[in-house]
Amino acid sequence: MYDIDFIEVMDLxxxxxxxxxxxxxxxxxxxxxxxxxxxxxxQQLKKELIRIKESYDExxxxxxxxxxxxxVMLETRRKKKEYDMHPEVAQVKLLETQLQTLLDEVLIIIxxxxxxxxxxEKGNPFFESHTCSSGCxxx
Numbered sequence: 457m458y459d460i461d462f463i464e465v466m467d468l469x470x471x472x473x474x475x476x477x478x479x480x481x482x483x484x485x486x487x488x489x490x491x492x493x494x495x496x497x498x499q500q501l502k503k504e505l506i507r508i509k510e511s512y513d514e515x516x517x518x519x520x521x522x523x524x525x526x527x528v529m530l531e532t533r534r535k536k537k538e539y540d541m542h543p544e545v546a547q548v549k550l551l552e553t554q555l556q557t558l559l560d561e562v563l564i565i566i567x568x569x570x571x572x573x574x575x576x577e578k579g580n581p582f583f584e585s586h587t588c589s590s591g592c593x594x595x
Contacts, residue, residue: 472562481558485551492548501539508535 476482492498508531515528522528539545560578567574 476558476562479558481551481555485548485555488544488548488551492544495544498539498542498544501535501542501545505535505539508532 508528511524511528512532515522515525519525540549560576563576563578567576
C-alpha cells in the first residue's frame with residue numbers, strides 16, 4: 457500500500473512542519489495567542505460578545521419584526537467592534553494573517569513544483585498571486 461517514496465515524502469512533510477513550528481511567524485502567533493487567552497480584559501469582552509450573540513441569534517430568528525431587533529443588532533456590532541479593536545486581539549489577528557500567508561506561500565510552492573495546473577485553496581483572500589480567474593479563491 458505505502459511504498460518507500462510515500463514514506464520519504466511524509467518524513468519530509470514532518471520536517472517542513474517542524475520548520476514552520478520553529479518559524480518566527482508561528483512563534484510570534486503562538487505567544488500572542490497565549491497572552492490573549494490569559495488577558496482578563498479580553499476574556500471579559502469575549503464573554504460579553506458571547507452573551508450578546510445569544511441574544512442576536514434569538515432576535516435573528518424573527519428578523520426585523522422582533523421588538524428588540526435594532527437594539528440587539530446595534531449592541532452586537534458595538535461589542536464585536538470593541539473586541540476586535542482591542543490591541544491584543546488586533547495583534548493576534550495580524551499575526552494570524554501573517555502565518556496564513558506563510559502557509560499559503562508554502563502550499564503554492566509545493567503545488568506549482570508538482571504542476572502548474574494544480575489548484576490550491578488559500579486561506580487569505582488578499583493573497584497577491586492569482587492564477588485562476590474563476591474567482592474560486594485558488595491559485
